[in-house]
Amino acid sequence: MLKKSLNKQLKVFKDKFNLSEEKYEEYHQQLKIIKNLFDLDDYDEAEKELQSLIYRKNEFYPAIYEIIRKSISPRYKSFIYHIKDNRIEKTSNKIGNAFQKTMPKSRKRIFKTTRGVLKRIYRRDLIWNDNRKKDYENQQSF
Numbered sequence: 451m452l453k454k455s456l457n458k459q460l461k462v463f464k465d466k467f468n469l470s471e472e473k474y475e476e477y478h479q480q481l482k483i484i485k486n487l488f489d490l491d492d493y494d495e496a497e498k499e500l501q502s503l504i505y506r507k508n509e510f511y512p513a514i515y516e517i518i519r520k521s522i523s524p525r526y527k528s529f530i531y532h533i534k535d536n537r538i539e540k541t542s543n544k545i546g547n548a549f550q551k552t553m554p555k556s557r558k559r560i561f562k563t564t565r566g567v568l569k570r571i572y573r574r575d576l577i578w579n580d581n582r583k584k585d586y587e588n589q590q591s592f
Contacts, residue, residue, distance in 0.1 A: 452529055453485045456517060463513045480514045484522070493534040500526040 460481055464474045484503065490496040504523050507515050522529070560566035 452488065452521075456481055456485060456521065459517050459521065460513070463517075467513075477511055477514060480510055481517070484514070484518065488529060490530075491533065493530060496530045496533060497527065500530065 457478075460474075460477055463469070464477075469477070487496060487499045487503075490499070500522065503518050510518065560569075
């Protein structure tokens with residue numbers, strides 16, 4: 451969710467200051483480097499790198515540094531604590547974890563109810579059965 455939020459903040463900045471596509475791509479490349487820090491496997495290394503972002507102001511475009519200062523630096527430990535404690539999931543989206551798929555907000559809302567989950571399971575079962583029928587019909591006998 452953090453990465454998506456960072457992308458959205460950059461897009462808002464692009465629209466606000468009417469950046470060209472080239473300039474936006476340069477900004478996005480810097481942001482991608484920062485987002486990759488959240489995928490590190492070692493907690494101490496990730497913490498050290500994220501802390502150092504705050505002191506490397508001259509290496510980043512002002513808009514990127516502003517995103518670092520406002521969005522990342524106040525809560526960076528909570529963003530990486532899942533590395534240290536295996537009981538914490540990387541994402542808080544339990545529905546996405548259950549179905550191993552990213553879904554639009556409207557679909558997620560449906561699955562928050564028992565009825566919605568049961569309906570999803572029922573439909574997946576129908577689709578599975580339908581696919582098996584097609585496989586059976588398409589089989590050639592020798």
